[in-house]
Amino acid sequence: MQPRSREMQAMSSFLNQQSQQMSMQDQQNTGNSLMNSQFDPSSSNDDFLEQMFSSIGSSSCSWPDVMGTANPKLPPWDLSSPSIDSQKSRDLAVDELNQENVQQLQFDDQSVMLSSKFRQHQISGGSAKALLLRQQLSSMQSRCVGGNGSIADETGLIHLPLSLGGGNDVLSAHNNPSGNVSVQNLYNGYAGSLLGSGQTSNQFHQPQDFGAAAAAAAAVMNSSAAAPSISSAGGGGNPGQPRQRVRARRGQATDPHSIAERLRRERIAERMKALQELVPNGNKSDKASMLDEIIDYVKFLQLQVKVLSMSRLGGATGAVVAPIVADNSSEAAARGGGTSSINGGPSSSTNDSVTVTENRVAKLMEEDMGSAMQYLQGKGLCLMPISLATAISTATCHSRNPLPPPPTTNAAAGAAAAAAAAAAGPSSPNTPSTMNNLLHR
Amino acid sequence: MINQLSTMRSTPRMTSSSTSLKQLFMKKWIMGMKACSSSMKKSSLLERKNTIKLSADLAMASTRMVAGCTTYWRRAIITNASKDPNSKHLINHIVGKYSRSNNNYNSVLMTKITSVQLHCTRLLRKSRSKKRKNIVGWRTMSDKKIAASILSRRLVRKRTQVLKSLVPGGEAMDECSLMKEAIDYIISLQTQVDGMKHIINAVTASKS
Numbered sequence: 001m002q003p004r005s006r007e008m009q010a011m012s013s014f015l016n017q018q019s020q021q022m023s024m025q026d027q028q029n030t031g032n033s034l035m036n037s038q039f040d041p042s043s044s045n046d047d048f049l050e051q052m053f054s055s056i057g058s059s060s061c062s063w064p065d066v067m068g069t070a071n072p073k074l075p076p077w078d079l080s081s082p083s084i085d086s087q088k089s090r091d092l093a094v095d096e097l098n099q100e101n102v103q104q105l106q107f108d109d110q111s112v113m114l115s116s117k118f119r120q121h122q123i124s125g126g127s128a129k130a131l132l133l134r135q136q137l138s139s140m141q142s143r144c145v146g147g148n149g150s151i152a153d154e155t156g157l158i159h160l161p162l163s164l165g166g167g168n169d170v171l172s173a174h175n176n177p178s179g180n181v182s183v184q185n186l187y188n189g190y191a192g193s194l195l196g197s198g199q200t201s202n203q204f205h206q207p208q209d210f211g212a213a214a215a216a217a218a219a220v221m222n223s224s225a226a227a228p229s230i231s232s233a234g235g236g237g238n239p240g241q242p243r244q245r246v247r248a249r250r251g252q253a254t255d256p257h258s259i260a261e262r263l264r265r266e267r268i269a270e271r272m273k274a275l276q277e278l279v280p281n282g283n284k285s286d287k288a289s290m291l292d293e294i295i296d297y298v299k300f301l302q303l304q305v306k307v308l309s310m311s312r313l314g315g316a317t318g319a320v321v322a323p324i325v326a327d328n329s330s331e332a333a334a335r336g337g338g339t340s341s342i343n344g345g346p347s348s349s350t351n352d353s354v355t356v357t358e359n360r361v362a363k364l365m366e367e368d369m370g371s372a373m374q375y376l377q378g379k380g381l382c383l384m385p386i387s388l389a390t391a392i393s394t395a396t397c398h399s400r401n402p403l404p405p406p407p408t409t410n411a412a413a414g415a416a417a418a419a420a421a422a423a424a425g426p427s428s429p430n431t432p433s434t435m436n437n438l439l440h441r
Numbered sequence: 442m443i444n445q446l447s448t449m450r451s452t453p454r455m456t457s458s459s460t461s462l463k464q465l466f467m468k469k470w471i472m473g474m475k476a477c478s479s480s481m482k483k484s485s486l487l488e489r490k491n492t493i494k495l496s497a498d499l500a501m502a503s504t505r506m507v508a509g510c511t512t513y514w515r516r517a518i519i520t521n522a523s524k525d526p527n528s529k530h531l532i533n534h535i536v537g538k539y540s541r542s543n544n545n546y547n548s549v550l551m552t553k554i555t556s557v558q559l560h561c562t563r564l565l566r567k568s569r570s571k572k573r574k575n576i577v578g579w580r581t582m583s584d585k586k587i588a589a590s591i592l593s594r595r596l597v598r599k600r601t602q603v604l605k606s607l608v609p610g611g612e613a614m615d616e617c618s619l620m621k622e623a624i625d626y627i628i629s630l631q632t633q634v635d636g637m638k639h640i641i642n643a644v645t646a647s648k649s
Contacts, residue, residue: 257569261569264617267617268616268617268620271617271620271621271624272620274624275620275623275624275627278624278627278628278631279627286593287593287597288593288596288597288600291597291600291601291604292600294604294623294627295600295603295604295607297627298604298607298608298623298626298627298630299607301627301630301631301634302607302630304634305494305497305498305630305633305634305637306494308634308637308638308641309493309494309497309637310493311641
């Protein structure tokens with residue numbers, strides 16, 4: 001159950017169409033390493049982010065624009081190239097973009113902002129966010145390409161965002177002789193959108209071939225002429241606005257409120273996708289359950305930090321566990337006193353039950369480990385060190401096994417136990433018994 | 442076994458930037474703990490644990506804190522810690538130069554701005570939601586769909602509240618930047634946990 005808005009549906013149908021055509025063109029794919037060299041050599045994580053962001057950024061509106069304006073000027077590949085190979089198609093794409101650039105570029109505030117942000121991130125040491133911004137920038141530029149009919153100086157304006165970030169490694173690699181840079185950059189965003197759109201969220205780490213993208217570009221431009229003409233009819237409804245960054249699609253309101261809201265929603269969707277990769281078990285499509293996973297994961301990590309800061313100190317089992325539990329109750333009290341209005345009813349009750357259980361287990365553990373284990377067994381829980389819990393949770397999320405491990409109870413029990421297990425050393429009587437418990441469940 | 446597990450967890454996503462981040466964090470953490478090692482021999486277990494955790498948090502918060510950084514949770518951690526008089530020494534040691542002046546000014550400004558922003562976005566959202574109900578699309582949806590969407594929206598709302606309480610400094614932030622903060626926070630938490638595990642393993646290995 002996912003509340004999908006109309007534009008998400010439209011986008012997904014469009015993406016499906018594109019992916020179908022891409023699979024057709026894959027047959028004709030010849031390996032091309034040229035475009036790969038243009039693509040940023042980065043880790044698999046960054047690859048995914050680039051692809052996702054470029055797909056979301058470009059695919060939403062650049063297609064109808066480019067198609068709508070390309071047709072009257074030059075039909076590069078519909079008639080004259082029946083047996084086009086990837087090299088030619090790429091050249092044609094580059095030429096076509098070049099001609100587009102010369103005529104229709106507009107530089108607006110958003111790209112300035114993005115470029116300045118990007119430069120700051122580059123300075124601060126390049127991360128996934130830097131690539132996010134770079135892709136946004138390139139997608140912004142590709143959007144601007146088909147955006148409107150105002151004539152502007154292409155080289156100057158495109159170089160402006162790039163030169164703002166001058167002096168950095170990545171950008172200096174792009175500061176090549178004049179036209180090529182911008183064109184290649186745009187082509188990256190352009191073809192990258194194809195790549196991103198043809199992939200699902202599970203295929204991040206596959207290295208993709210830009211030859212496929214180039215060949216697919218030709219095919220998609222050819223055969224999706226019908227769809228963009230429809231959408232450009234709706235988009236042609238507001239031609240007069242000079243600063244239009246986002247072209248509205250057919251049947252949707254064009255007032256600034258909904259455009260702003262749509263932008264906001266797209267941004268949130270981008271970030272959710274990035275979070276999906278970060279969080280284990282992040283294969284949920286539903287926003288609510290994705291948020292649930294995120295919350296659980298953050299809680300888990302914070303707990304790990306707390307436990308790890310304890311584990312080195314050593315000491316008796318009871319003395320080790322008690323501070324954690326005491327900390328929990330003090331935190332809850334502080335939070336309850338400070339922000340009484342925010343905590344809803346259900347969340348506080350679940351928290352209470354967990355802490356009550358933890359308190360009881362802590363008390364029992366001070367007396368006798370055996371009684372504590374029996375108490376937990378009666379509840380259907382078990383004790384395990386946190387590292388084991390981590391390993392198991394990652395293993396189960398990879399294999400998607402049928403048995404439903406309750407992660408929250410494990411973490412809660414593991415919290416109480418991990419201190420004991422870790423502080424008392426990797427105690428061998430504990431771990432076999434926990435393994436037995438787990439197996440018997 | 443712990444070694445294997447930790448390497449198993451960290452290898453899929455190791456990049457050069459993340460390892461350097463981890464090294465930076467570890468260095469700062471050890472530095473911070475050395476700074477208050479003299480006082481730690483006297484204090485109790487709880488206090489020692491708190492200092493360790495605090496120095497770890499501060500070390501994490503201070504990595505990548507450049508002037509142009511736009512995430513707020515680091516500053517929130519530091520400002521929260523600086524309210525406690527006991528930890529000033531640690532803060533000055535770990536966080537260093539850009540801490541004091543930058544933070545005070547920025548945090549005050551930020552809280553003012555964001556509370557006003559929050560109020561405005563809430564007003565806007567209310568007005569927008571009232572407008573939305575008049576749009577034609579609502580009438581074509583069946584009642585079940587409307588109820589389902591209302592329910593899901595409520596769930597999402599609840600969960601964003603919880604997330605706001607978890608991420609430091611997340612109270613006065615809109616949903617969009619909250620996501621960005623959450624991404625950054627999760628990445629640094631992962632780095633922090635990895636770094637702490639490595640150091641602890643090294644120390645226990647050297648002891649035994």
